[in-house]
């Protein structure tokens with residue numbers, strides 16, 4: 310049972326967090342841990358109902374910018390300790406990530422990435438196609454040109470992670486209200502006053518917008534214009550099979566990724582360049598599509614021909630919250646004291662959530678600017694300080 314608060318929302322709080330996904334709950338937990346007494350999480354549906362509960366659970370350190378590598382590295386350490394820290398089994402398994410390419414032209418970037426990751430103490434290695442067979446024996450390597458592998462990457466079970474955070478939040482005194490929507494963020498004279506929910510007003514000097522794909526819509530309530538757009542991404546799940554696959558396999562050529570779950574299912578997805586981007590939550594379309602099922606099945610059986618006899622059982626869709634440089638938007642905005650956002654993670658907010666929650670909570674409670682949060686603030690778009698990571702895949 311997740312301990313959730315019932316009854317009316319409190320009249321006041323030290324901080325209100327909008328959204329009960331990984332980012333909202335990790336931030337609430339870290340704020341409470343840093344000594345904030347009265348933290349409230351408001352979630353319009355249920356815990357994990359947004360992107361978090363629809364994600365692939367992948368956690369990797371194989372990035373091409375030092376900032377992403379450092380964040381992911383800290384997150385891997387957080388995931389390694391998470392079951393103990395939260396007192397809840399989150400099923401983090403380090404089977405590694407095998408990142409493959411079918412294109413010669415990707416090889417220099419892969420080799421440069423390995424050098425940078427090794428410099429940051431991430432134990433990635435470059436592999437020739439035939440060396441991939443030691444990691445995934447039945448992979449069809451006929452089109453592969455090379456790969457990289459990091460054994461410390463892995464996967465965790467997204468619902469267990471948010472349930473674990475919710476329980477730890479409760480122990481730390483955080484109140485979580487589900488089926489409660491934030492309708493407005495209140496401010497006056499450049500200062501946050503609180504939120505209006507469909508169950509009453511909460512006065513609070515700090516509001517953290519962790520509304521995932523709805524973050525842009527929430528930010529607009531206080532006149533903050535986020536450049537985020539939303540994109541449907543889908544996942545396919547097969548029948549259960551005997552254990553045969555340790556790592557997450559991911560292709561930087563066509564964006565397919567797949568791993569095997571603890572229950573034995575193949576779980577994976579593939580990006581679709583023809584998916585439109587949406588701005589208005591009223592337009593979000595999370596219906597499943599036959600087009601995705603066909604694209605995924607084709608790409609999977611091409612790479613892993615033995616999957617041709619496997620039955621696909623179900624699929625679902627969720628939204629990526631995408632920014633122009635595919636990097637998250639963190640921090641506050643000048644002239645609006647007490648407002649913060651943690652959003653825009655594209656396909657990597659589950660892996661980065663624990664560490665962004667920790668860093669944001671430290672910045673909010675101490676007032677000391679965090680170097681990485683500063684580099685990911687909204688004003689980078691005005692300043693033109695865009696530094697996209699080459700390995701945004703999925």
Ligand SMILES: Cc1cc2nc3c(=O)[nH]c(=O)nc-3n(C[C@H](O)[C@H](O)[C@H](O)COP(=O)(O)OP(=O)(O)OC[C@H]3O[C@@H](n4cnc5c(N)ncnc54)[C@H](O)[C@@H]3O)c2cc1C
Pocket residue numbers: 327328329330331332333351352353354355356357358359360361362363364365366367368489490491492519520521522523527542543544578626627628629651652654655656657658659660661662
């Ligand atoms: C198909 C798919 C696969 C993915 N795979 C991976 C992966 O393998 N690894 C990875 O790291 N990332 C992955 N991601 C991305 C990842 O899921 C997200 O980046 C991450 O979950 C974002 O978490 P969040 O807490 O910011 O947002 P969310 O989980 O979306 O939570 C936001 C919450 O805010 C609530 N909310 C919104 N508006 C309001 C309101 N007005 N009032 C109250 N509550 C509100 C929503 O109901 C929601 O629960 C994937 C995403 C998808 C869709």
